[in-house]
Amino acid sequence: MTAVDEAPLSAAGNPIGFGSMKRVEDQRFVRGQGNYVDDVNLPGMLHSAILRSPFAHARIVSIDTSAAEALPGVVAVITGKILEGIPRPSLLGDNFAWMPTLSYDTQAVLATDKVRFQGQEVAFVIAESRYIAKDALELIDVEYEPLEPVMDAKKALDADAPIIRDDKGQTDNRITDVHGNQTWESGNKEATEAAFVAAAADPNCVIVEEDILYPRVHPAPMETCGSVAYLDKVTGQLTLYTTSQAPHAHRTVYAMVAGLPEQKIRVISPDIGGGFGNKVGVYPGYVLSVIGTIVTGKPVKWMEDRSENLMSTSFARDYHMKAKIAATKDGKILAVDVYVLADHGAFNGVAQPTNFPAGFFNIFSGSYDYPNAHCLVEPVYTNKAPGGVAYACSFRITEAAYVIERLVDCLAQELEMDPADLRLKNLIKPEQFPYTSPTGWEYDSGQYEKTMRVAMDIAGYDELRREQAEKRAKGEYMGIGISFFTEGVGAGPRRTMDILGLGMADGIELRVHPTGKAVLRLSVQSQGQGHETTFAQIVSHELGIPPEDIDVVHGDTDQTPFGLGTYGSRSTPVSGAAASVVAKKVRDRARIVAAAALECSPDDLEWELGRWFVKGDKERGKTIQEIALLSHSSLELPEGVEGHLDATAVYNPPNLTYPYGCYICVVDVDPGTGQVKVRRFIAVDDCGVRINPMIVEGQVHGGLADGVGMALMELIAFDEDGNNLGGSFMDYLLPTAVECPDWELGETVTPSPHHPIGAKGVGESATVGSPAAVVNAVIDAISPFGVRHADMPLTPANVWRAIQGRNVRTDMAVE
Amino acid sequence: MEITITINGEQVTRDVEPRTLLVHFIREDAGLRGTHWGCDTSNCGTCTIWVDEKPVKSCTMLAAQADGHSVTTVEGLEKGGVLDPIQQGFIECHGLQCGFCTAGMMLTGRALLDENPHPSDDEIREAISGQICRCTGYKNIVKAIQWAADNPATSEVTA
Numbered sequence: 001m002t003a004v005d006e007a008p009l010s011a012a013g014n015p016i017g018f019g020s021m022k023r024v025e026d027q028r029f030v031r032g033q034g035n036y037v038d039d040v041n042l043p044g045m046l047h048s049a050i051l052r053s054p055f056a057h058a059r060i061v062s063i064d065t066s067a068a069e070a071l072p073g074v075v076a077v078i079t080g081k082i083l084e085g086i087p088r089p090s091l092l093g094d095n096f097a098w099m100p101t102l103s104y105d106t107q108a109v110l111a112t113d114k115v116r117f118q119g120q121e122v123a124f125v126i127a128e129s130r131y132i133a134k135d136a137l138e139l140i141d142v143e144y145e146p147l148e149p150v151m152d153a154k155k156a157l158d159a160d161a162p163i164i165r166d167d168k169g170q171t172d173n174r175i176t177d178v179h180g181n182q183t184w185e186s187g188n189k190e191a192t193e194a195a196f197v198a199a200a201a202d203p204n205c206v207i208v209e210e211d212i213l214y215p216r217v218h219p220a221p222m223e224t225c226g227s228v229a230y231l232d233k234v235t236g237q238l239t240l241y242t243t244s245q246a247p248h249a250h251r252t253v254y255a256m257v258a259g260l261p262e263q264k265i266r267v268i269s270p271d272i273g274g275g276f277g278n279k280v281g282v283y284p285g286y287v288l289s290v291i292g293t294i295v296t297g298k299p300v301k302w303m304e305d306r307s308e309n310l311m312s313t314s315f316a317r318d319y320h321m322k323a324k325i326a327a328t329k330d331g332k333i334l335a336v337d338v339y340v341l342a343d344h345g346a347f348n349g350v351a352q353p354t355n356f357p358a359g360f361f362n363i364f365s366g367s368y369d370y371p372n373a374h375c376l377v378e379p380v381y382t383n384k385a386p387g388g389v390a391y392a393c394s395f396r397i398t399e400a401a402y403v404i405e406r407l408v409d410c411l412a413q414e415l416e417m418d419p420a421d422l423r424l425k426n427l428i429k430p431e432q433f434p435y436t437s438p439t440g441w442e443y444d445s446g447q448y449e450k451t452m453r454v455a456m457d458i459a460g461y462d463e464l465r466r467e468q469a470e471k472r473a474k475g476e477y478m479g480i481g482i483s484f485f486t487e488g489v490g491a492g493p494r495r496t497m498d499i500l501g502l503g504m505a506d507g508i509e510l511r512v513h514p515t516g517k518a519v520l521r522l523s524v525q526s527q528g529q530g531h532e533t534t535f536a537q538i539v540s541h542e543l544g545i546p547p548e549d550i551d552v553v554h555g556d557t558d559q560t561p562f563g564l565g566t567y568g569s570r571s572t573p574v575s576g577a578a579a580s581v582v583a584k585k586v587r588d589r590a591r592i593v594a595a596a597a598l599e600c601s602p603d604d605l606e607w608e609l610g611r612w613f614v615k616g617d618k619e620r621g622k623t624i625q626e627i628a629l630l631s632h633s634s635l636e637l638p639e640g641v642e643g644h645l646d647a648t649a650v651y652n653p654p655n656l657t658y659p660y661g662c663y664i665c666v667v668d669v670d671p672g673t674g675q676v677k678v679r680r681f682i683a684v685d686d687c688g689v690r691i692n693p694m695i696v697e698g699q700v701h702g703g704l705a706d707g708v709g710m711a712l713m714e715l716i717a718f719d720e721d722g723n724n725l726g727g728s729f730m731d732y733l734l735p736t737a738v739e740c741p742d743w744e745l746g747e748t749v750t751p752s753p754h755h756p757i758g759a760k761g762v763g764e765s766a767t768v769g770s771p772a773a774v775v776n777a778v779i780d781a782i783s784p785f786g787v788r789h790a791d792m793p794l795t796p797a798n799v800w801r802a803i804q805g806r807n808v809r810t811d812m813a814v815e
Numbered sequence: 816m817e818i819t820i821t822i823n824g825e826q827v828t829r830d831v832e833p834r835t836l837l838v839h840f841i842r843e844d845a846g847l848r849g850t851h852w853g854c855d856t857s858n859c860g861t862c863t864i865w866v867d868e869k870p871v872k873s874c875t876m877l878a879a880q881a882d883g884h885s886v887t888t889v890e891g892l893e894k895g896g897v898l899d900p901i902q903q904g905f906i907e908c909h910g911l912q913c914g915f916c917t918a919g920m921m922l923t924g925r926a927l928l929d930e931n932p933h934p935s936d937d938e939i940r941e942a943i944s945g946q947i948c949r950c951t952g953y954k955n956i957v958k959a960i961q962w963a964a965d966n967p968a969t970s971e972v973t974a
Contacts, residue, residue: 022906029914030902030921032849032889039848131832222853222861222915222949273851273915274949306854528913528950698909701952729858729947737940737953 008609010546016609017541020694024532024552025271034271037226040241042299045228046075048292049133050285051123051140052308053115056149056383056722057162060111060122060142067139068125073132076295077140078124080112083291088259099257099287102280102500103357104178105348106168107386109284109291115144116164116346117385118724119311121284126292126300149383149722152812153320153343156380164346164381175348175379177357186362187374187439195335195372199326205334208414209324212406213791214399215811216318216343216384216716218310218732219391221527223273225313226303229289233297236264242286244269245279245525246565249502251557253282256500258290269555275527276706276767277390278314280351280567285313311727315384315716316391318343318811319361319399325407331417333426335372338364338403342379342388349386351567352395353497353504359395360488362439366404367448367486367660368426373438383722392703392767394487395568401485405772406789409481409779413788419482419776420461424449427484434753441488443658444752444760446686451748452484455662455684458746464666472784478679479781481665485769488656489761490573499564505652507561508578510539510586512645514632516625518545520582522554523563524575529699529763531571534691535579538757541691542583543590543624544610561648569659569761572691573752578651580756585647590627593645596637597622597630657752657760661685663704663773669781674800676778678708678739683770684746687762688755693747696762701743703766709735711774715793719813818882822847823891831878837871838862840878841888849889849918853947860946863919864888870919870926872945889918892925900963901925910959912950919946924960933964 007017014021028034065077083097098106111122123140127133148162155161156173164173174182199205227242238260244250247267255262272279285302292300304313320341326334342358344350352359358377365373389395408426412419427448428435435443464480471478494503509521520539522531536550553559563575587607594612595602598620605612605621613621622630631645666680683700690696713733716726726732751758771792778794779787782803790802791810801808819828822845829844841850841864852874853861862873865887892899901921904910911917920943927934927942934942939957948956 023909025914026906026911029911029917030889030898030905031893032847032918034849034914036848036851036915038842038852131834220949222859222913222947223851224853271914274913276949306856306859528911528915530912694909698912698951698955701954702912702950703952705949705952728856729854730856734947734949736944736947737957738944740953742936742957743952743954 007541010548012546012548014547015537016544016546018537018689018691021533021537021547021692023530025530036223036271036273037228037241037243038303040228040270042228042230045299045301046126046128046292046296047130047133048124048126048289048300048302049130049137050121050288050308051125051137052312053111053118053120053122055115055144055146056118056151057147057164058115058144059147060114061145062143063123064141065123068136071132071136071139073128074125074136075128076126077136078110078291078295080108080110083110084112096291101347101349101386102351103348107347107349109287113167117383118722119308119385124288124292126296151383151718151720151722153341153380153382156382164383173381175344175381184356184358184377185375186356188372189374192335192337192372192374196324196326196337199334204329205326206329206414207324207326208407208411210407210410210789212321212323212403212789213811214317214319214321214402215792216315217391217710217714218315218716219276219278220310220732220734221274221276221278224304224306224309225279225283225285227286227289228299228301229293230299231293237266238264238290239266239268240290241268241270243272243279245275245527245567247525247555247557248523248562249499249564250282252502253500254290257287267557269525272525272527276392277316277567279527280390281314281349281387283313306729307727310716310732311724312385314387314390315345316388316393317399318388321403323403323407325411327411329415331415331422331425333368333370335370336365336404336407338375340375340377342377343382343384344379344388345384345386346381347386348379350388351499352389353491353499359389361396361400363397363437363441363488364400364404365437365439366401367428367484369428369432370426371438384718392706392764394489394764394768395491397487398768401768402772405483405485406775409776410788413783420456423482423484424452427452442655443486444655444754445750446658446660447748447750448484448660451660451684451686452662454746454748455664455682458684458744459664459682461664477669477671477781479667479669479777479779481773481775481777481780483663483769483772483776486658486660487765487768488658489569489764490653490657491568491570492656493654494652502564504564504574505650506563506575506578507648507650508575508582509561509648510582510646512586512628514629516545516549516628518550520550520552520579521560522552522575523560524566524571525555527566529566529571530692530695534695537691538576538579539583541757542580543587545624569763572759573657573755573761574651574653576759577653577756578649581651582647582649585649586645589645589647590624592638592641593627593631594622596635654754657688657755659685659687659760659762659765661765661769663769665773665777667777667781669778669799671782671803674796674798674803676712676794676799678741678774680744681741682744683766684748685762685765686748686750687765688751688760689749689758691759697745699763700745700766703764704743704770705735705740706767707770707774708740710771711792711794713793713795715810717811717813725813816879818879820878820881821885823887833877833879835878836874837876837878837881838873841873841886847888847890851915851918853915860919861916863922863946865922865926870923889921892921899925900966901928901960904959904962908955908959908962910951910955916946916948920948920956924963927960928964
């Protein structure tokens with residue numbers, strides 16, 4: 001199987017199964033009828049605002065809220081001291097001032113002793129309007145005693161570094177994970193070290209080393225985070241409308257945090273205005289809206305403003321990497337070793353699903369076949385916002401893909417080899433799948449060389465190299481950058497993956513009504529991915545019911561079965577598989593009903609799309625719609641078959657799926673100004689079977705823009721005093737339509753062998769794969785100036801400095 | 816202070832604080848929630864609406880400044896149960912994903928086409944360059960606006 005058969009069309013013109021189909025959800029969005037959290041207004045609802053710390057590190061001496069409380073319209077002002085006085089009947093601590101993080105650390109809901117990053121939550125005002133709530137913030141008088149902050153991760157472990165987490169009795173800024181480890185190691189250390197020793201001694205080998213920073217960035221969805229909480233004191237029911245990518249997981253976390261009975265908690269994620277990992281975590285603001293309704297007895301809305309979003313909820317990356325690669329002089333890779341200093345901010349709040357707390361970073365060996373790889377990750381606290389795993393990173397595969405793809409280009413430069421040739425020489429071969437990587441991943445399927453050649457053909461690679469040579473001769477600096485990435489997505493197998501002890505299997509429920517129309521209830525949560533369309537297509541593919549006859553329900557924990565939500569490109573690999581499985585259960589039940597109606601044995605029946613018929617007598621059969629009605633009728637069914645077609649399923653994936661791709665970026669660099677123009681970008685993705693190619697391509701487009709943004713402009717930097725220098729859209733630059741080229745896409749289709757419909761996740765592929773292509777292109781352009789590496793973002797100033805041979809710290813406002 | 820703004824052809828009169836932002840007036844006083852808010856600094860363009868037929872970021876303007884003026888929001892694009900071609904174009908070309916920036920993008924696109932019925936791709940990119948989309952990478956937004964340019968009379972009747 002290399003491609004999907006074209007599906008027949010329904011009466012409404014939609015594919016009965018897979019194929020490009022216009023999205024169901026667009027009808028409400030183009031009319032302005034979406035329903036986002038800030039659109040939720042409940043009777044008597046109060047508004048809120050959070051007072052945040054202006055300091056990165058300071059002791060709180062006193063907080064005077066009296067003037068704020070006296071402001072007409074203010075209902076309550078809550079501080080950390082007040083939260084400390086609210087007992088919490090929970091296993092996770094005895095009061096509300098602190099909450100657990102997704103990595104078993106603790107995080108202040110409102111600061112009590114110290115503030116530990118600029119923008120940290122200090123007080124919470126509840127008022128009759130959002131304007132009054134904001135006014136009240138100005139009237140709260142906080143006396144701080146400023147402390148020296150730790151802003152440079154490289155100084156966090158210095159003997160004289162200020163201690164950030166004295167609340168935990170720490171005497172240094174090391175992070176200790178739930179297993180008691182302070183460093184995280186993966187791969188074969190001894191063999192990798194031996195390979196480097198041997199390479200160093202071998203005149204036919206080279207070793208290339210580079211310091212590579214993946215700076216702190218932010219997912220910045222257009223909709224910020226927010227919530228509306230309402231506790232009905234009579235019934236004890238807490239309803240929380242919230243910007244959550246994982247409503248069920250959040251429900252369980254709120255039950256743990258608030259000590260409320262879980263059956264009394266209903267989490268509703270209505271339309272979500274983009275997530276990209278920003279809406280996975282449980283933030284103090286959400287918890288405060290819950291506390292607000294408990295305190296006031298009224299619904300309380302909290303919505304971040306943009307600066308709060310950029311400064312406090314969910315940064316991404318901040319990985320300081322020292323990487324080295326050994327290879328033979330004719331370009332065969334032998335070993336890769338990476339050391340990472342991981343800046344986790346003031347609280348270890350990363351969401352990660354494995355026993356390896358650096359997430360999926362240890363897939364860094366990439367798409368190449370070599371035996372030895374090793375990494376050591378050393379996490380530290382700094383006086384920055386918590387987070388780390390976000391921004392479409394597939395649990396840190398962004399960092400992994402970036403480091404190996406940068407390293408391979410550095411090696412190509414050292415060997416004076418074409419980077420395409422070097423990659424082609426080392427790519428894992430089709431016959432090697434399933435391929436076990438040196439760090440233990442089992443890649444499921446791939447035709448890497450084929451995919452790369454498709455990308456090179458679209459790009460006209462050889463012609464581009466000729467053009468480059470001609471331009472260089474004229475003093476013009478054009479660059480061509482390649483990246484080849486492999487992701488592991490679809491967390492994940494229950495035996496090895498969980499978040500806070502919650503296994504990562506997804507539930508699903510399919511109801512088939514008597515008239516043959518269906519409702520599919522999902523645990524995963526769309527933030528723009530188009531689940532209402534694609535999941536209907538999966539059921540349609542399995543049952544032959546037209547997609548327009550299938551409604552998809554999601555985003556409400558009272559209406560849907562349990563599952564861990566949408567992030568890490570897991571919707572299609574896990575819930576998409578569940579949709580196929582549950583539809584096949586319905587199909588099997590339908591077979592029994594059809595057999596009863598046709599007075600034959602189920603074994604005598606054969607399936608074609610939308611109907612069961614008697615083998616050898618195609619005219620004798622029943623459509624799925626006829627069977628649905630029969631299943632509700634007085635038709636006598638075999639013993640043990642109760643009727644109806646409704647079914648449920650839980651899908652526990654046997655492995656991750658491994659989408660991959662080859663990206664080629666073409667840039668022109670003005671050496672006088674350092675300005676980079678992305679002229680072309682070619683992306684060939686292989687995500688297995690494509691359910692809705694239009695939606696897949698749309699997701700790739702979005703991720704490619706992320707790559708241009710991160711490579712060229714996006715950055716959360718700090719000054720030495722702890723000031724966040726990326727705290728607004730005037731400072732945190734995102735790509736617009738004029739920085740993005742007209743993306744050129746291609747595809748290959750290598751189905752996942754273990755996924756029921758052969759699909760792989762794709763939502764993050766382009767964000768993971770594209771930054772390296774852009775950076776490799778820019779470095780390729782300016783390599784005649786002797787540049788082998790420069791850190792992102794490659795702003796005009798940073799490119800210009802690199803051309804001048806100056807080393808630059810992009811993450812700190814120092815030189 | 817009492818102000819009157821004509822929104823999508825209907826007069827809306829409210830007593831507001833002088834500091835009320837136009838975006839908040841539209842969303843909360845007029846109850847039209849199709850206009851979204853995305854940043855504090857007028858960079859993202861999510862809140863783009865028309866004041867007297869010209870695209871304006873409604874977070875940069877006080878409601879009082881729009882007193883006596885005419886405002887059009889996304890809810891005003893559909894006429895008599897018929898989608899504007901710009902709306903249809905966004906559906907046809909997959910010009911939206913999460914839907915949050917979409918209202919502003921469509922209003923800018925419609926205004927562009929009203930002035931320049933056959934823009935080049937570069938002109939479209941320039942026109943929407945004050946607005947940020949995090950989902951689409953812009954390509955399909957450009958296509959959607961071109962679709963509307965190519966199909967000025969095409970529309971879909973709402974059931």
